[in-house]
Every structure is written in C-alpha cells, then in structure tokens.
Amino acid sequence: MHKFFVDEKCVDGNFINITGDDVKHIYKVLRLKNGDKININNCNGEEFLAKINEITKSNVLCEIVEKVDVNNESPVKLHLYQGMPKAAKMDLIVQKATELGIMSITPVITERVIIKNDLKEFKKIDRWNKIALEASKQCKRSIIPKVMEPITFDGLLEQIKSVDLVVVPYENKEEVGIKTVIKKIASNDIKSIAIIIGPEGGFEEEEIEKLSEAKAEIVTLGPRILRTETAGFVCASLLMYELGDIGGKI
Structure with missing residues (x-):
C-alpha cells in the first residue's frame, strides 16, 4: 500500500x-482514485489508514x-556524522542511511574536507x-530522518557528549571491532x-586522538579499506545486527 x-x-x-x-504523484503517476486506501504518516510517528474522498489538482x-x-523504527537511535564527501556521494549516503533506520545525518567539515564555491554544499540541505x-x-519508515546543517569538527566534539556510545571506524585500527565494543557495554544502557x-x-x-579523548570507540571494519560512502552503511548495519534491530529475532 502506498x-x-x-x-x-x-x-x-x-x-x-x-x-x-504528492498530489500530482497520486493522481498522475500512481493513478489513484476516490475510494482507494493509502497509509498516511503525520511526521510525528503516528500513522493512519485513510480512504481518498476527493482528488483535485491542488489537494x-x-x-x-x-x-x-x-x-x-530502531529501539536504538543512530546518528550519522559524515565527513563531507565530494560530488553527489552525499545523495547516496542520505538515501541508504534512511533505509537502514538512521535518525539523523550531519555532514562534518574535518581537516581533509575541501569546500569549494563559497560553501555551495551548505545549499544542498x-x-x-x-x-x-x-x-x-x-x-516504510515511521519517521523521516533529518539532514542537519554541516558542522565543524569542534562542533562534532560538542554534540557527541549527549549520546551513550560513539563509534569511529578507522583504517589504521586493528583487531578491536564493533562486536567487542558491544560486548563490553550492557546493551540495555x-x-x-x-x-x-x-x-x-x-x-x-x-x-x-581528540575523538579518543572524547571517549569515542575507535574500531576496525575489517582488513579492507572502505570508501567513505560505504563505511557508514557497514558500521550501522553491524551495530543494528549486534543490538537486535536487523537480521531477525532468532
């Protein structure tokens, strides 16, 4: 059902x-008509089964x-802080992060991020x-994740103070992975x-070093170096699997 x-x-x-x-999409693309039923979410987590009573070109x-x-939604709120990538890679990151159940996506301007055209990237929000x-x-999400305005690395350090766990995949880290991190922390916490x-x-x-000082868990995602647009998906999937959100209950 749509x-x-x-x-x-x-x-x-x-x-x-x-x-x-959505109006044009309903009558012109999906060709729905009076009497058809659809699901409607109020952007606040409440969802309704509704019947179409009237269709015009405006509503x-x-x-x-x-x-x-x-x-x-996942019982654990995941927030993705993504080092700003080049070109259209952020489009893919937002789309797939949404599918995985991430609650918010925040672009981060780190030392190696190159911003051109007078912060043109800020206009893509x-x-x-x-x-x-x-x-x-x-x-079929129950909420729409929010893509936030880009922040600086210092802003990132401030924001992560409010979460229960911070995970940072790093290509130079060996042995310690997400499974190890989850095992040493009570999942209920x-x-x-x-x-x-x-x-x-x-x-x-x-x-x-600054992230480690901020109590972030620096982990490896494996022996192969992943692209920036891949690493977030893999990290989120592993976390959700370990915490029971994806992969089934048994």
Missing part, C-alpha cells in the same frame, strides 16, 4: 488533506479509516532532506549512538 507523509497540521479531526508534490482529501499501530523523505516512503565517518582521505591522526 505511503505518504504530511505535516501534522494537515490532520483535522477525521480528515487529512494532502497538498504539494487530495482523505478520510481516516483507522489509526495504524506500527513502528518500524533541502535536496538531501527531500531524498530522505522519498526514501522514508519507499522503506545503549539508547543512542553516534557513528562518525571520515571523508575521502580519512581522518588526521590528531582528529582520532
């Missing part, structure tokens, strides 16, 4: 009014059939959030995790 996200203000009593780009009016008791929205529809991924070219040694 799923759409609307602003909480669009829910009025027993009716939901869909506007914006789709739906009537709530029932509230749906569904939560596809709207596009990245739209990618997160479309990916959330596709993978882990409610939020920051994953910090270096940019193309990796971290400076000084940055790794």
Whole structure:
C-alpha cells in the first residue's frame, strides 16, 4: 500500500488533506482514485489508514479509516556524522542511511574536507532532506530522518557528549571491532549512538586522538579499506545486527 507523509497540521479531526508534490504523484503517476486506501504518516510517528474522498489538482482529501499501530523504527537511535564527501556521494549516503533506520545525518567539515564555491554544499540541505523523505516512503519508515546543517569538527566534539556510545571506524585500527565494543557495554544502557565517518582521505591522526579523548570507540571494519560512502552503511548495519534491530529475532 502506498505511503505518504504530511505535516501534522494537515490532520483535522477525521480528515487529512494532502497538498504539494504528492498530489500530482497520486493522481498522475500512481493513478489513484476516490475510494482507494493509502497509509498516511503525520511526521510525528503516528500513522493512519485513510480512504481518498476527493482528488483535485491542488489537494487530495482523505478520510481516516483507522489509526495504524506500527513502528518500524530502531529501539536504538543512530546518528550519522559524515565527513563531507565530494560530488553527489552525499545523495547516496542520505538515501541508504534512511533505509537502514538512521535518525539523523550531519555532514562534518574535518581537516581533509575541501569546500569549494563559497560553501555551495551548505545549499544542498533541502535536496538531501527531500531524498530522505522519498526514501522514508519507499522503506516504510515511521519517521523521516533529518539532514542537519554541516558542522565543524569542534562542533562534532560538542554534540557527541549527549549520546551513550560513539563509534569511529578507522583504517589504521586493528583487531578491536564493533562486536567487542558491544560486548563490553550492557546493551540495555545503549539508547543512542553516534557513528562518525571520515571523508575521502580519512581522518588526521590528531582528529582520532581528540575523538579518543572524547571517549569515542575507535574500531576496525575489517582488513579492507572502505570508501567513505560505504563505511557508514557497514558500521550501522553491524551495530543494528549486534543490538537486535536487523537480521531477525532468532
């Protein structure tokens, strides 16, 4: 069944009014019609089964059939801090991080990040959030992850103080992996995790030292060096597997 996200203000009593780009998608691409049922999420974790009552070129009016008791989110909140990559790699990172269940994605300007064109990258936030929205529809997320404004490395050090666990994959680290880290920490105590991924070219040694001083767990993801757009996916998948969110219950 098709799923759409609307602003909480669009829910009025027993009716939901869909506007914006989704309207054209509903009647022109999906060719839905009056009486068809869809799932609608209010961007606040609440989901409804609704019936289409009226379709115009500017809005789709739906009537709530029932509230749906569904939560596809991970019990552990993962936050990805991504060293700013070149070109369109961030598009892929946002899309796949959304599919994996990450709660937020924050680009980080580390020592080896090159920002050109007067911080042009900062203007891509709207596009990245739209990618997160479309990916959330596709993978049936209960919320839409937020792509944040880029921050400096010092800003990163400040933000990670509020999470329960910080994991930093590093190509020069040997032996200690995610399984070891999870084993030494009671999983019930882990409610939020920051994953910090270096940019193309990796971290400076000084940055790794500062992260270690900030109590980050520096880990290896294996003997092969992964690209910056791959490392975050692998790290998130391993963490979620160890904590029971993906891979099944048995």
